Amino acid sequence: MNKKLIIDPCAHCGKSTAFGYGKFVNRIGYDDGWACAECSGYECNSCGKDIYLDEEVRDKDLLDYHPECLSQELWHEDYLEEETV
Numbered sequence: 001m002n003k004k005l006i007i008d009p010c011a012h013c014g015k016s017t018a019f020g021y022g023k024f025v026n027r028i029g030y031d032d033g034w035a036c037a038e039c040s041g042y043e044c045n046s047c048g049k050d051i052y053l054d055e056e057v058r059d060k061d062l063l064d065y066h067p068e069c070l071s072q073e074l075w076h077e078d079y080l081e082e083e084t085v
């Protein structure tokens, strides 16, 4: 019966977003609760890892990438386009 109470849990990962848990500063409202910044960000289309909130960049197809992953992708694309001309 001694259930640990999680204060303001993230709607996605269930970790507390309350003050003192490291996720407080960047938490955002989600439905009736909260979501932490890690979970609220997008998944990188290149490496598949979560992108921290507001740090995603999009290519012309509106796919989400880490800035460094997108520059790599673009580098490949340029390369391929040159190859096929």
Ligand SMILES: [Zn+2]
Pocket (backbone or CB within 6 Å): 010, 011, 012, 013, 014, 015, 035, 036, 037, 038, 039
């Ligand atoms: Zn979370």
Ligand SMILES: [Zn+2]
Pocket (backbone or CB within 6 Å): 044, 045, 046, 047, 048, 049, 065, 066, 069
């Ligand atoms: Zn990435």
